[in-house]
Amino acid sequence: MNTNTTTTSLRAKSVPRGERPAAYVVDPAAARRQVWLELASGGTGLILALFMWGHMFLVGSILTGEAGFNWVAHMLEEYFIAQPTVAFILLAFIIHAITAGRKVPAQLKERKVMRDLGRDLNAFGKGFPGMARGDARFQPHLESILWIWQLRTGLIIIILGSFHLLLIGADVFRATMEGGLGIEAVRSMDRVGGGLWMVYAILLICVEFHASIGLYRLAIKWGFGARLGRHTLHRIEQVLLWLFLGLGVVVLAVLAGWLPAPLEFLLKG
Numbered sequence: 593m594n595t596n597t598t599t600t601s602l603r604a605k606s607v608p609r610g611e612r613p614a615a616y617v618v619d620p621a622a623a624r625r626q627v628w629l630e631l632a633s634g635g636t637g638l639i640l641a642l643f644m645w646g647h648m649f650l651v652g653s654i655l656t657g658e659a660g661f662n663w664v665a666h667m668l669e670e671y672f673i674a675q676p677t678v679a680f681i682l683l684a685f686i687i688h689a690i691t692a693g694r695k696v697p698a699q700l701k702e703r704k705v706m707r708d709l710g711r712d713l714n715a716f717g718k719g720f721p722g723m724a725r726g727d728a729r730f731q732p733h734l735e736s737i738l739w740i741w742q743l744r745t746g747l748i749i750i751i752l753g754s755f756h757l758l759l760i761g762a763d764v765f766r767a768t769m770e771g772g773l774g775i776e777a778v779r780s781m782d783r784v785g786g787g788l789w790m791v792y793a794i795l796l797i798c799v800e801f802h803a804s805i806g807l808y809r810l811a812i813k814w815g816f817g818a819r820l821g822r823h824t825l826h827r828i829e830q831v832l833l834w835l836f837l838g839l840g841v842v843v844l845a846v847l848a849g850w851l852p853a854p855l856e857f858l859l860k861g
C-alpha cells in the first residue's frame with residue numbers, strides 16, 4: 593500500500609513498451625531519505641501516543657473534582673511546564689502530519705481505489721460465497737483494514753486535533769501574557785458541556801484507535817515485539833484501545849457534567 597518507497601527508491605530500468613521491467617535499480621539517496629522520513633514519522637508518532645496516555649491522566653484529574661483538576665492545571669502553568677509542552681506537542685503534531693501524511697493517496701483516482709479496497713475487504717470479512725460465516729479458511733485481511741482506518745482516523749485527527757491544540761494553546765498563552773490561568777475546570781466544563789463534547793467524542797475515538805494501531809504497527813515494523821508475535825501484540829493493542837477509550841468516555845462524561853466526579857471523596861479531608 594505504501595507506494596512511495598517503491599516509486600522513489602526503486603526505479604525500473606527503462607524497458608520497451610508493453611514489456612515488464614526485468615530488474616529494479618535502487619536509488620540509495622532516495623532510500624536513505626525514506627528511512628529518515630520513517631524515523632521522523634515513527635518517532636513523533638511514538639511521542640504523541642505516549643503523550644496521549646499522560647494527557648489522559650492530566651485531564652482525568654477531573655475525576656477527583658474541580659479542585660483536583662485546577663490543582664494539576666495551576667501547577668503545570670505556574671512552573672512553566674504547560675507552555676513549552678503545548679509548543680512541543682504542536683511541533684510534533686505538525687511533523688507527524690507531514691511525514692506520515694506522505695502515505696496518503698494524493699490523487700482522486702488512488703483515493704477511489706483505496707475506498708473500493710476498503711469496501712471489498714469489509715464485504716469479504718462478512719462472508720464468502722460457499723463458505724459459512726466465520727469459516728476459519730477465510731480471514732479478511734486485517735492488516736490492510738487497520739491501515740485504511742489508521743489513515744482515515746489520522747485525517748480526522750489533523751482537523752479536530754489542530755482545532756483543540758490551537759484552542760488550548762490560545763488559553764495558556766493568553767493567560768501567560770495577561771496573568772491568571774489558562775486551563776480551569778469551570779471553563780473546560782462549560783465548553784465541553786455546552787456542545788464541544790461532540791468534537792471531543794469523535795477526537796477521542798479517533799485518537800485512541802489511531803494511537804493503539806500506530807504503536808502495534810511500529811512494534812511490527814521495527815521488530816520490537818518480534819518475540820511476542822503478531823497475535824499477542826494485537827491482543828495488547830486491543831486491551832490498550834478499550835482501556836483508554838473507556839477511561840476517556842468516563843472523563844468526557846464528567847467534563848460535560850453528566851456524571852458526578854467519582855473520586856471527589858479522595859480530596860475531602
Ligand code: HEM
Pocket residue numbers: 647648651674677678679681685749753756757760775779780781783784792793795796799839840841843844847
Ligand atoms: C499540550 C497539549 C494539550 C493540552 C494542554 C491539552 C489539554 C486539554 C484540556 C484542558 C482538556 C479539557 C477540555 C478543554 O478544556 O477543552 C482536553 C481534552 C481533550 N483533549 Fe487535549 N490537550 C493537549 C493536546 C491534545 C492532543 C494532541 C489531542 C489529540 C489529538 C488531545 C485530545 C483531547 C481529547 C480527546 C479531549 C477530551 C477529553 C477526553 O475524554 O479525553 N489533546 N485537553
